Amino acid sequence: MEVMNETVKMSTKDTFLSNFNLLDFSFDEDFSKDIRSAAKNTIEGLEFPTSKVEYWKYTRINKIIKRDYSISAPENKVEIDLSVPSKNCIVLINGFYSEELSFFESEVGVTFSSLSEAKKNSSVLKEKFNSLVKKDEIFAQINSAYHQDGAFMHVEKNVQAEEPYYILNFVDDSNILSNPRNFVFLEQGANVKVVLKTINTANAGSFTNMVSELFIEKNAHFEINKIQNEADDSFQIATEQVVQADDSTFKINTFTLNGAIVRNNLNIDSLGKNTMTYLNGLYPLKGKQHVDNHTYLLHREPNGESHELYKGILGDSSTGVFNGKVFVHREAQKTNAFQSNANIVMTDSATINSKPELEIYADDVKCSHGSTTGQLDEEALFYLRARGLSKDSARAVLVNAFASDVIEQIGVESVKEEIEQYIDDNYQGIK
Amino acid sequence: MIKIKNLHASIEGTEILRGINLEVKAGEIHAIMGPNGSGKSTLASVLAGRDEYEVTEGSVDFLGNDLLDMEPEDRSRAGLFLAFQYPVEIPGVSNINFLKTAINEAREKRGEEPMAAKDFLKRVKDKSKLVELDGRLANRSVNEGFSGGEKKRNEIFQMAMLDPKLSVLDETDSGLDIDALRVVANGVNQLKTKDNASIVITHYQRLLDYIVPDFVHVLYQGRIVKTGPKELALELEEKGYDWIIKDLEEVSA
Ligand SMILES: Nc1ncnc2c1ncn2[C@@H]1O[C@H](COP(=O)(O)OP(=O)(O)OP(=O)(O)O)[C@@H](O)[C@H]1O
Numbered sequence: 001m002e003v004m005n006e007t008v009k010m011s012t013k014d015t016f017l018s019n020f021n022l023l024d025f026s027f028d029e030d031f032s033k034d035i036r037s038a039a040k041n042t043i044e045g046l047e048f049p050t051s052k053v054e055y056w057k058y059t060r061i062n063k064i065i066k067r068d069y070s071i072s073a074p075e076n077k078v079e080i081d082l083s084v085p086s087k088n089c090i091v092l093i094n095g096f097y098s099e100e101l102s103f104f105e106s107e108v109g110v111t112f113s114s115l116s117e118a119k120k121n122s123s124v125l126k127e128k129f130n131s132l133v134k135k136d137e138i139f140a141q142i143n144s145a146y147h148q149d150g151a152f153m154h155v156e157k158n159v160q161a162e163e164p165y166y167i168l169n170f171v172d173d174s175n176i177l178s179n180p181r182n183f184v185f186l187e188q189g190a191n192v193k194v195v196l197k198t199i200n201t202a203n204a205g206s207f208t209n210m211v212s213e214l215f216i217e218k219n220a221h222f223e224i225n226k227i228q229n230e231a232d233d234s235f236q237i238a239t240e241q242v243v244q245a246d247d248s249t250f251k252i253n254t255f256t257l258n259g260a261i262v263r264n265n266l267n268i269d270s271l272g273k274n275t276m277t278y279l280n281g282l283y284p285l286k287g288k289q290h291v292d293n294h295t296y297l298l299h300r301e302p303n304g305e306s307h308e309l310y311k312g313i314l315g316d317s318s319t320g321v322f323n324g325k326v327f328v329h330r331e332a333q334k335t336n337a338f339q340s341n342a343n344i345v346m347t348d349s350a351t352i353n354s355k356p357e358l359e360i361y362a363d364d365v366k367c368s369h370g371s372t373t374g375q376l377d378e379e380a381l382f383y384l385r386a387r388g389l390s391k392d393s394a395r396a397v398l399v400n401a402f403a404s405d406v407i408e409q410i411g412v413e414s415v416k417e418e419i420e421q422y423i424d425d426n427y428q429g430i431k
Numbered sequence: 432m433i434k435i436k437n438l439h440a441s442i443e444g445t446e447i448l449r450g451i452n453l454e455v456k457a458g459e460i461h462a463i464m465g466p467n468g469s470g471k472s473t474l475a476s477v478l479a480g481r482d483e484y485e486v487t488e489g490s491v492d493f494l495g496n497d498l499l500d501m502e503p504e505d506r507s508r509a510g511l512f513l514a515f516q517y518p519v520e521i522p523g524v525s526n527i528n529f530l531k532t533a534i535n536e537a538r539e540k541r542g543e544e545p546m547a548a549k550d551f552l553k554r555v556k557d558k559s560k561l562v563e564l565d566g567r568l569a570n571r572s573v574n575e576g577f578s579g580g581e582k583k584r585n586e587i588f589q590m591a592m593l594d595p596k597l598s599v600l601d602e603t604d605s606g607l608d609i610d611a612l613r614v615v616a617n618g619v620n621q622l623k624t625k626d627n628a629s630i631v632i633t634h635y636q637r638l639l640d641y642i643v644p645d646f647v648h649v650l651y652q653g654r655i656v657k658t659g660p661k662e663l664a665l666e667l668e669e670k671g672y673d674w675i676i677k678d679l680e681e682v683s684a
Pocket residue numbers: 442443445447465466467468469470471472473474516
């Protein structure tokens with residue numbers, strides 16, 4: 001007897017999407033189910049980007065999408081460090097909300113919960129959820145279709161939150177695919193700081209595809225500290241979609257500490273007058289890490305001010321990409337926009353692709369942009385060594401100095417300490 | 432303390448030091464003078480361990496160690512200090528913090544506990560007073576935005592903090608006004624003991640009124656061509672270097 005062996009060759013996209021086959025979203029709210037189906041339809045018409053696509057030119061995603069993943073909550077009890085200096089902390093493990101590990105102390109005017117909880121109760125979420133996600137971005141659409149859970153925050157009018165709120169996103173097994181989804185809404189005059197951390201405690205092969213939507217209403221002030229600490233062999237694509245109203249302040253500090261490939265898509269529509277925007281990033285890279293920061297900032301109305309400062313320290317054979325675009329609309333007179341990307345390349349095999357871009361259509365503006373790439377200052381290194389610092393310490397001191405203006409931007413003391421400690425530990429630090 | 436024997440060094444293939452012999456004993460102060468480009472800073476850099484220079488011949492013994500075999504930081508920890516002719520500005524690195532690291536790393540190497548914060552601060556206070564360095568400067572980034580004179584004072588401040596056995600001062604007097612000169616010289620004199628020593632590189636006899644040397648050496652084209660007592664400096668001030676160079680040419684002719 002002859003066995004007919006017919007194999008249907010599936011496309012990379014279909015193979016990747018088949019990872020989600022076992023997920024059951026029947027429990028989900030109707031409005032969210034609708035969003036999921038719409039996203040699935042959208043995905044049908046999209047393809048994974050190749051390096052021919054300008055937006056993805058320097059980041060090849062083949063390694064990310066051609067891998068077998070599993071989507072599952074950890075089977076064993078996880079041993080994780082939850083010592084955060086806050087009374088409010090949402091914990092996700094492998095993309096699933098952990099009721100057991102999350103903790104809260106309710107603060108008047110602040111709703112902080114899992115996204116799935118909020119889907120049941122929040123009218124703001126129902127009204128605005130998914131409204132900022134771009135239709136042509138396949139990873140964001142995948143998140144819309146298949147997100148498991150995430151953090152929800154709603155801060156009411158004029159509420160000044162006392163402590164930073166934490167969102168901890170643990171990956172605790174190998175080859176985990178997770179799609180965390182966050183939603184933040186600050187009403188007029190509200191003020192809060194958030195720490196959003198991805199921590200990979202397993203060793204290998206995971207992919208975190210995170211999407212966050214952030215709405216900053218009139219005169220509200222928001223700071224988010226995003227710490228990406230994936231495993232050596234793991235991947236992350238993080239997308240933030242932000243809208244800012246009149247007189248509001250938005251600050252994001254992105255620290256990419258580990259991960260084989262990390263891509264950040266940060267998109268800010270500053271739609272109001274007199275807004276303040278700070279985009280800061282630090283990427284101290286080692287090994288074969290590849291980190292790509294894409295930022296887009298639109299000044300739509302007059303009197304806006306933005307400061308963008310990204311700094312990279314590229315060791316070993318790491319590669320960095322910075323692509324920052326600031327767009328000043330014709331109406332946005334009196335805009336002040338400053339953009340800077342500076343890199344220290346520590347070895348001959350590390351590389352950086354830096355492209356700061358300003359596109360200005362208003363005539364009465366103050367804008368500047370610049371990009372620098374260099375080595376550690378040999379003269380300074382010798383000076384410090386001649387005063388008795390070991391080569392490693394001298395290097396750490398100089399790296400710390402280089403990173404200091406980004407670190408100074410951190411408004412949460414414990415995060416500041418953590419990043420300083422990281423630099424010290426990794427560049428043979430000061431005792 | 433230090434014995435330099437037949438030291439030859441070159442940079443990018445050009446020989447700059449062409450057989451230096453010099454011995455400095457504990458308790459002594461040696462002045463090195465010599466025309467521009469004669470190799471004074473090169474000598475200082477080679478002693479401190481700058482690796483652009485290639486030592487092609489000779490040896491340097493520092494307190495029983497083969498100095499040329501040591502990393503710059505180990506030379507410093509062994510008690511060698513170089514006050515740079517052109518101190519570098521290092522934005523973002525606090526003067527005080529890096530000195531604390533330097534001191535504590537040296538202590539750790541010797542198996543000692545780190546210096547208590549209180550003791551360290553007291554030392555900062557005492558030593559900045561000694562060189563009349565404004566307390567605010569001590570706390571700023573290393574030399575960033577310092578005036579020329581302030582940079583030189585900061586070098587002596589760091590020397591005082593590190594308490595070296597042998598200090599090499601490379602034109603620490605140039606760019607100083609009379610008051611600053613006195614202050615810096617005072618600092619050096621107060622730090623002088625019978626157990627340490629200094630090599631003072633200078634163009635001006637004026638400094639040597641304050642820091643009185645035991646020997647004056649003339650460096651010319653990479654060699655020490657004359658050595659004498661402190662009066663030699665006066666003679667050089669008066670007559671310049673020509674007469675020495677002429678003498679040399681006669682000898683070699
Ligand atoms: N990188 C280099 N390549 C070639 N020649 C160099 C280099 N660096 C220094 N030199 C030369 O070495 C010689 C000695 O320089 P050095 O700085 O030691 O002189 P100096 O005695 O300290 O002079 P000054 O009194 O002006 O400070 C000079 O002729 C200088 O041009």
